[in-house]
Amino acid sequence: MPSTADxxxxxCQHTETALADSELNAYLAAVPGWELAGPRIVKKYQFKNYYETLAFMNAIAYVIHADDHHPEITLTYNQCLIKFDTHSVNGGKGGLSVNDFICAAKVDAIYQQSFS
Known part of the structure; x- marks a missing residue:
């Protein structure tokens, strides 16, 4: 079973292999607060104001770009909704790979270190 530290x-590595349904719960357990939403994992982060929300966005942008795995992000005044999935899996139909959970853990670490 993967841990957050793992x-x-x-x-992230290029992959065309989706996680099996039987693996998803183990990976979700390693990233508390993330939820399955169809073929994605999602999490909403709360902030005091727009400045903090933008600072978080900029911090995660650097990390996720370095891993070359980019989420869908919805940004509002004091909230940031992040959705991860992997477009290259399932023959290009999309789904979840280990890369989604790697980046989810890194995004959580940034939030916990700087904004919680």
Whole structure:
């Protein structure tokens, strides 16, 4: 079973292999607060104001770009909704890969270190 520390220590790799349904719960357990929403994992982060929301966005942009795994992000005054999935899996139909959970763990670490 993967741990948060295991995920934080990894880098995303190109993959065309989706996680099996039987693996998803183990990976979700390693990233508390993330939820399955169809073929994605999602989490909403709360902030005091727009400045903090933008600061978080900029901080995660650097990390997720370095891993070359980019989420869908919805940004409002004091909230940031992040959705991860992997477009290259399931023959290009999309789904979840380990990369989604690696980046979810890294986004959580940034939030916990600087904004919680």
């Amino acid at each position: 995920l934080l220590a990894r880098k």
